[in-house]
Amino acid sequence: MSLAMFESVMQQLPGGILILNSSCQILYVNHYICRYSDLTAQQLIGKSFFASFPEVPQAWFNRKIEAVLSQKITEQISWQQRLYLLKFPRQDAGDESRRYMAQNCTLMPLPNPVSGELQLCLWIQDASEQARYHAKLLFTQQQLKVHERQDSLTGLMNRSFWQQQLQLEITRAERYERPLSLLLFNVDRFKPFNDKYGHEHGDQLLQALAKFSAALLRDNDLLARFGGAEFAIALPDTAIIGALEVANRFRVQLANSRLLTALPSIQVTISIGVSQYQSDVDMSELIQRAEQALHQAKCAGRNQVSIFTAKNKAG
CATH class of the missing domain: 3.30.450.20 (PAS domain)
Structure with missing residues (x-):
């Protein structure tokens, strides 16, 4: 050449x-x-x-x-x-x-x-x-992963991903013989609020409640929107007494707060059900027990904390 x-x-x-x-x-x-x-x-x-x-x-x-x-x-x-x-x-x-x-x-x-x-x-x-x-492709994939894990309204974990994380905590609690407690809470009279003030304010209330809840928890606590106006918290390394203290502190502080600046006169309260992991129950049973305790708190007049007992189950 x-x-x-x-x-x-x-x-x-x-x-x-x-x-x-x-x-x-x-x-x-x-x-x-x-x-x-x-x-x-x-x-x-x-x-x-x-x-x-x-x-x-x-x-x-x-x-x-x-x-x-x-x-x-x-x-x-x-x-x-x-x-x-x-x-x-x-x-x-x-x-x-x-x-x-x-x-x-x-x-x-x-x-x-x-x-x-x-x-x-x-x-x-x-x-x-x-x-x-x-x-751009990686960003899209990451967004899809976030979407799979995150509740679109509140930014919290969604129910499916939270249950995956809860199962990991149950495995850890069993392996290392550490306590694990669960809180399920629901906004009291949320449907009448939605009907009266509209879904936009209802969504704002749930978003504000999610932010309020996250600020009160430890970094290793697992907070999720469980569905509708119901939320779930897994408390690793927390026995039932500690979980009860968390639930009552949470309930009282919320009742004394005003979540919505647009509706400052509205007082928001929640009812909370508490259950504790035991080696003879699986994840579904642990959640079901918290749901039964939550139902008991609602029946007791709302703005209450109820712990799962055999009596709850019988009722």
Whole structure:
């Protein structure tokens, strides 16, 4: 191949071309490299690759060169392995989240046509669009995962995901012989409130209650919207006495609060059912016991806390 033909090929390839000798001295660059490095060919040719591009990790890149030249193989470095090799600005300057061009890099052994010495040809291709699409895909997948786990109205765990987490806590409680308690609570007279003030205020009430509840709990407590105006809390490492204290403190503080600034005269109360995990019950039974205790609290006049007992079950 003539020098003119070689030059034509190197300039027309999509991306940047650098040719280095075994000492990492730059022997050739195409216009692409000059444009994105903002350096001229005269400023680059004959210079050290690492001095010209100090962002390249020298020890790591030397190992790559040694492998390519000694084994006479081609090596690919994708943007997923290393976002970029050379710090070039993105062609799409509108994306401020990624300032630099994502790159796919190919390292190829290239014999010198005169001396026969093996040189390294480095081919840089812009992979920014691939990286952007991949980031968008990951974001979509993460949003789907959140949707699968999260109640869309309150942002809390939904019932299905909460039950998965509860089962893990039951397994842990059984294995390490640690206490575990469960609270189920329901907004008192929520349907009449909804009928009188409308679903928009009803939704705002549930959102405010979710935020209020989360602020009172520990980081390892599991809070979920169980359905409608009903919520559930799993309290790891908490025996029934501690759960009763949490429930009563929660009930009293809520009764003395005004959740809705738009309706400051409205007092919101809740009824709470409490159950404790025991080795002879499964998750369904544990939840059912809390539901029975909640029903007992409602029957006792609302704004009450009731603990599951055999008497609750018989009733």
